[in-house]
Amino acid sequence: MAKFVVCLALAICWACCCPAQTESLLIGPGDLLSVQVLEAPELAQHARVTDAGTLPLILGGEVKVAGLTPAEAATAVKDALVAGHYLLNPHVSVTDDQYATQNVTVLGQVAHPGVFPIVTPRSVLDVLGLSGGVTELADRRVMIERHATKEHIQYFLSNKSSIALDNQVRVYPGDTVIVPKIDVVYVLGDVARPGGFPMATNDGKMTLLRAIALAGSQHESSVPNATRVIRRQSDGSYVEMKVALSKMEKGQQADMELQPDDIVFLPFSYLRNMATNMTALAAAAATATIYRF
Numbered sequence: 001m002a003k004f005v006v007c008l009a010l011a012i013c014w015a016c017c018c019p020a021q022t023e024s025l026l027i028g029p030g031d032l033l034s035v036q037v038l039e040a041p042e043l044a045q046h047a048r049v050t051d052a053g054t055l056p057l058i059l060g061g062e063v064k065v066a067g068l069t070p071a072e073a074a075t076a077v078k079d080a081l082v083a084g085h086y087l088l089n090p091h092v093s094v095t096d097d098q099y100a101t102q103n104v105t106v107l108g109q110v111a112h113p114g115v116f117p118i119v120t121p122r123s124v125l126d127v128l129g130l131s132g133g134v135t136e137l138a139d140r141r142v143m144i145e146r147h148a149t150k151e152h153i154q155y156f157l158s159n160k161s162s163i164a165l166d167n168q169v170r171v172y173p174g175d176t177v178i179v180p181k182i183d184v185v186y187v188l189g190d191v192a193r194p195g196g197f198p199m200a201t202n203d204g205k206m207t208l209l210r211a212i213a214l215a216g217s218q219h220e221s222s223v224p225n226a227t228r229v230i231r232r233q234s235d236g237s238y239v240e241m242k243v244a245l246s247k248m249e250k251g252q253q254a255d256m257e258l259q260p261d262d263i264v265f266l267p268f269s270y271l272r273n274m275a276t277n278m279t280a281l282a283a284a285a286a287t288a289t290i291y292r293f
Contacts, residue, residue: 025121027065027073028148028174029053030100035077038091043081046097053148059086067149070094101147101174106131108179109138121170124155127177137198137290139180147174159202183260184290185211190223190268192216196290199260208256209248211264222266224249229256230263 027033029051037043043058050056053066055073060080065073074094081087103115104127111132118127124142128134134157144153158164171177182198185206193216199206208229218224224245231239245266247253258264 025069025096025099025172026146026148027068027070027096028100029066031096032098033065033070033073034095034097036093037081037087038093039087040090049100057081060084065094067146070096099173104130104171104173105176106179107176109135109181110179111135118171118173121172123168124171124177125164125168127171128157128179134179137182137184138200139182140200140202140204141180143178143180144169144171145176145178147172147176159200185258185260186263187211187215187266188263189266190219190221191266192219198290199258206258208243208245208258208264210255211258212245212266218245218266221268223268224266226267228265228267229258230265231259232261 027049029049031049033047033049033055035043035045035047035055035057045058047056049065050062053064054062055065055077056062057077057080060077061084063073063076063080065076068076071094074092077094078090078092081090081092102117102119104118104122105115106127107113110128111134113131116127116130118130124144128142138157140157140159142155142157144155145151146153153169155169156167158167182200183204184196184198186196188194191212193214195215197206197211197214212218227243227245229241229243231241233239243256243264244253248255
């Protein structure tokens with residue numbers, strides 16, 4: 001008797017101290033579920049989740065189960081049976097016998113876009129690794145669409161490894177991961193390395209001085225005070241802004257924050273500067289080489 005009491009006390013302590021195990025895989029449309037009711041074996045069934053995310057029961061109508069764990073789905077089925085006055089206090093179990101998909105789709109700026117098999121949740125970095133990793137033109141804002149709920153979750157792939165690892169999210173079978181293309185600014189004219197430069201900073205911002213530095217800075221033959229920024233408007237037209245670059249470099253004027261697809265032009269001479277219009281610069285930017293950091 002004393003041994004029984006000790007064992008009972010240990011069991012109670014273990015149940016109180018150990019955290020409950022949580023299930024990570026969520027039910028989604030098309031999954032094949034198995035339902036068991038202890039008090040009514042005749043209500044046992046195998047059924048697929050509908051496109052609407054519901055499970056049709058033998059008794060109790062349809063129950064919304066998409067986005068739930070099997071344990072939560074069992075509670076939902078139990079509530080439906082009680083609400084319909086079919087059973088007073090049923091003990092229900094639900095298992096997911098077959099997931100509708102055991103793949104993850106990775107699209108966008110990755111080395112090898114495609115569909116990859118996964119049968120358990122994986123970290124977003126693991127999934128990106130399956131596709132060969134992100135390209136040099138990858139946006140840091142990775143989007144994940146949940147298969148079960150169609151919820152959109154954003155993961156920021158920081159340049160700092162500790163932040164990228166600490167802030168990871170889980171990717172589930174059936175999810176879709178999209179890595180969009182990074183925004184680019186263009187530096188043309190009398191610079192060492194004219195071309196496009198990704199705005200691949202942690203804050204996704206680029207200033208005029210930083211862009212010119214990435215382009216290898218201007219040559220001595222350039223005319224910095226005749227620098228122009230050409231910005232595309234929402235209606236497709238362009239607006240031209242003159243910039244006093246020399247004052248910015250001397251700290252006499254605040255640095256200018258650029259917008260995606262801005263074109264910075266440093267003229268070679270006053271004569272060539274006058275002959276270069278916005279249309280020609282826009283055409284040159286369209287064929288410019290995109291550099292990595």
